[in-house]
Amino acid sequence: MQPLARILIVEDEPAVASVIQKALMEDRYEPSVAMDGESAWDHIQRFEYELIVMDVMIPGASGIELTRKLRKAGMNTPVLMLTALGSTDNIVSGLDAGADDYLTKPFKIAELLARVRSLLRRHIPSSNSGPATLTFFDITLNLDEKNARRNDQIVELTATEFRLLEYLMRNPRRVLSRMDILEKVWGYDFQLNTKTVDVYINYLRKSSKAPVPRASYTPSSEWAIS
Missing domain, CATH: 3.40.50.2300 (Response regulator)
Incomplete structure (x- = not known):
């Protein structure tokens, strides 16, 4: 077998x-x-x-x-x-x-x-898993090569930052709770304070200057977390 x-x-x-x-x-x-x-x-x-x-x-x-x-x-x-x-x-x-x-x-x-x-x-790769790239405004994620680009320039991200940005880009303009992000990005019952999400959102902003979530409001061109 x-x-x-x-x-x-x-x-x-x-x-x-x-x-x-x-x-x-x-x-x-x-x-x-x-x-x-x-x-x-x-x-x-x-x-x-x-x-x-x-x-x-x-x-x-x-x-x-x-x-x-x-x-x-x-x-x-x-x-x-x-x-x-x-x-x-x-x-x-x-x-x-x-x-x-x-x-x-x-x-x-x-x-x-x-x-x-x-x-x-x-x-495990799946033929139904969707496109090999995700795009939001001027940010593109290549899911096969695991890299991110903004305005065609490579953005250096850690593996955790990449998973976080991928999840956010799969859920544009949705209000996402910190607990939901912890569960979906880290994939299990994460045992850290939910403020960990805020830390990684700040990492993403510094790395890419990308339109990533803000905790207090939901502008139409950005994600938000509650």
């Missing part, structure tokens, strides 16, 4: 890696294991994976450094980051590096499998 997806597990604790690998195999995935940053990068360059389960604290390059390297190389493979460091700063650092989701140790295998399924659904 064809495996559902190839998944790389980057975890230096043999017992944890073994439990994750067994659970993924039982769910018909094809998991591989790398136990340090160097071997993980070797796997990533040699093989194609649909998902990477990445521990933050690994020998050699950390999970955050490896994820940042992955994104810098133009690879869009979704990353589920595992961390024993559940503070807001550590979570934000991982997401800003390009991780798509995170799970705090200790975790239940059922929850990990649910996150895996969610990430794979969000990243």
Whole structure:
């Protein structure tokens, strides 16, 4: 039977890696294991994976450094980051590096499998997924290449900023609550203060000077959040 997806597990604790690998195999995935940053990068360059389960604290390059390297190389493979460091700063650092989701140790295998399924659904190409580009006024997002342009000039955005701008551009002129944005952009029950949305909106304004949401009103040419 064809495996559902190839998944790389980057975890230096043999017992944890073994439990994750067994659970993924039982769910018909094809998991591989790398136990340090160097071997993980070797796997990533040699093989194609649909998902990477990445521990933050690994020998050699950390999970955050490896994820940042992955994104810098133009690879869009979704990353589920595992961390024993559940503070807001550590979570934000991982997401800003390009991780798509995170799970705090200790975790239940059922929850990990649910996150895996969610990430794979969000990243599997579909012929019904709509156009490869989104345009709003003079801003264009290329969803295949994961880049943004304004007036044909590249706008430098982090992975999180890109997802946020994509969601806003898919919902033009709608009033969006902060909780709705957290759920849709980060893809799970995000455990940060809703003011995180305001912080990232400001990041977008500084990066692109784009017509992004304002919290207090709803002008026809802009998005708004409540």
